[in-house]
Amino acid sequence: MKLWRTPFDQAEKAIRPAKVLIDKERCKGCGYCVEFCPRGALVMSDELSSKGYTLAAVADESKCLGCGLCDILCPEFAIHVVSNDNES
Amino acid sequence: MTTPLTVGENTVDSLLRLDRMPHIWCQGCGIGPAVGCFTRAIESSGLDPDKIALVSGIGCAGRAAGYVKLDSFHTTHGRALPFATGLKLGNPELNLVIFSGDGDLVAIGGNHLIHSARRNMDMTVICINNFNYGMTGGQAGPTTPLDARSTTTPYGNFEYPFNVPYLVAASGATYVARWTVLHVRQLEWSIAEAMTKPGFSFIEVLAPCPTLYGRMNKEPKGLDTMHSYQERSVVRDGADPKDVAIDSDGPIVVGKFVDIERPTFWDQWKLLLDRAREKKK
Numbered sequence: 001m002k003l004w005r006t007p008f009d010q011a012e013k014a015i016r017p018a019k020v021l022i023d024k025e026r027c028k029g030c031g032y033c034v035e036f037c038p039r040g041a042l043v044m045s046d047e048l049s050s051k052g053y054t055l056a057a058v059a060d061e062s063k064c065l066g067c068g069l070c071d072i073l074c075p076e077f078a079i080h081v082v083s084n085d086n087e088s
Numbered sequence: 089m090t091t092p093l094t095v096g097e098n099t100v101d102s103l104l105r106l107d108r109m110p111h112i113w114c115q116g117c118g119i120g121p122a123v124g125c126f127t128r129a130i131e132s133s134g135l136d137p138d139k140i141a142l143v144s145g146i147g148c149a150g151r152a153a154g155y156v157k158l159d160s161f162h163t164t165h166g167r168a169l170p171f172a173t174g175l176k177l178g179n180p181e182l183n184l185v186i187f188s189g190d191g192d193l194v195a196i197g198g199n200h201l202i203h204s205a206r207r208n209m210d211m212t213v214i215c216i217n218n219f220n221y222g223m224t225g226g227q228a229g230p231t232t233p234l235d236a237r238s239t240t241t242p243y244g245n246f247e248y249p250f251n252v253p254y255l256v257a258a259s260g261a262t263y264v265a266r267w268t269v270l271h272v273r274q275l276e277w278s279i280a281e282a283m284t285k286p287g288f289s290f291i292e293v294l295a296p297c298p299t300l301y302g303r304m305n306k307e308p309k310g311l312d313t314m315h316s317y318q319e320r321s322v323v324r325d326g327a328d329p330k331d332v333a334i335d336s337d338g339p340i341v342v343g344k345f346v347d348i349e350r351p352t353f354w355d356q357w358k359l360l361l362d363r364a365r366e367k368k369k
C-alpha cells in the first residue's frame with residue numbers, strides 16, 4: 001500500500017505476526033480455511049491424517065494478519081490463531 | 089482423544105468436551121462453525137456459562153448438546169422447546185439456548201416452535217437449516233426448497249417449503265435473524281445479541297450438508313455450498329420476513345429481520361399473580 005504520509009500511529013497499528021496452530025488429529029480437510037484466508041497464508045498439504053483426510057497446513061506464516069477467520073470458520077475447531085496483540 | 093491446542097487460551101476449546109473430539113459431523117458440515125460461533129458469543133456477551141443451558145433435539149445438529157461443556161440436554165425428537173420451557177419455568181435464572189436442526193424444530197417440533205414464539209418464552213433458538221433430514225439419510229422436509237433434489241425427491245421437490253423467519257415472526261418472536269455459516273462474525277454477534285435479549289429469539293443458520301443435500305444438488309463439497317452462499321447472499325437488515333423465502337438458486341436474504349419488544353411469558357405471569365393477589369386483599 002502506498003501512503004502519502006506516514007500515519008502517526010503506524011508503529012502501533014502495524015501487523016504483528018500471529019501463530020497459526022492446526023491440530024492434525026482434528027482437521028478433516030474441508031478446505032474452508034485455505035479458501036477463505038484473505039491473505040492466502042494456508043494451503044492444502046499432501047499429508048494425510050490418521051483418518052485419511054488431506055490436511056491443511058500453514059504455507060507462509062509471515063502473510064498472516066492474525067484476523068482469526070480460519071479459526072472461527074473451521075468446522076472441526078482444529079485451528080487456533082495465537083495473535084500477538086497483547087504482547088509488547 | 090485430542091489434546092487441547094493451547095490450554096486455557098482457546099475460547100472454543102474451553103467450552104467443548106474435548107474427550108469427544110473429533111466430532112461425528114462430516115467433512116465440511118456447517119454445524120461446526122455454528123457451534124464455534126455460539127461458544128464465542130458466550131465469551132463476547134460476557135454471560136456466565138454456568139447460567140446457560142443448552143437444549144437439543146434429535147438430528148445432526150442435536151448432537152451439539154453432547155459436545156459443549158455446559159449444562160446440556162439431548163431431548164426426544166422435536167421436543168427441545170417444551171423441555172426448555174419447563175426448564176425455564178423451573179429455574180427462571182437460566183439462560184436457555186436451543187440448538188437444533190430444521191427437521192427437529194420446524195418439522196416434528198413445528199407446533200412447539202409456533203407456540204413458544206406465541207408465548208414469547210424467554211429463550212434463544214439457533215436453528216441449523218440444511219434443507220433436509222441429514223441424520224436419517226437426506227429425505228426432503230418442510231424446509232427443502234422447491235425443485236431441490238433429495239433422496240426422496242429425485243425429480244425435484246414439488247412441495248412449497250416454509251419460510252421459517254416469516255413463520256416465527258408471524259407467531260410472535262421478538263428477535264428473528266438469518267445468517268449462513270459463512271457470515272461467522274455476524275452470526276456470532278447475532279447470537280450474543282439474541283442471548284442477552286429477553287423474549288423469544290430465533291436465528292436461522294443456513295449450513296452446508298455436503299454428504300446428502302449438497303451431493304444431490306450439484307454441490308458435492310462443503311466448499312461449493314460456501315461459494316454459492318458467497319454469491320447468492322444479500323444482507324438486508326430489517327427486511328420484511330415475508331420477502332425472505334429461499335428458492336433453490338435465487339438470492340438468499342440474510343440479516344436481522346425483527347427486533348421488537350413484547351412482554352414475555354414470565355412478565356405476563358407475574359402480572360397475573362399480582363392481579364390475583366390484589367383481589368384477595
Ligand code: SF4
Binds near residue numbers: 027077
Ligand atoms: S477448516 Fe479446519 S477442517 Fe477444514 S481444512 Fe482447515 S483446518 Fe482442516
Ligand code: SF4
Binds near residue numbers: 018020040064065070
Ligand atoms: S488468521 Fe486470518 S490471515 Fe492468518 S491464516 Fe487465518 S485467515 Fe489467514
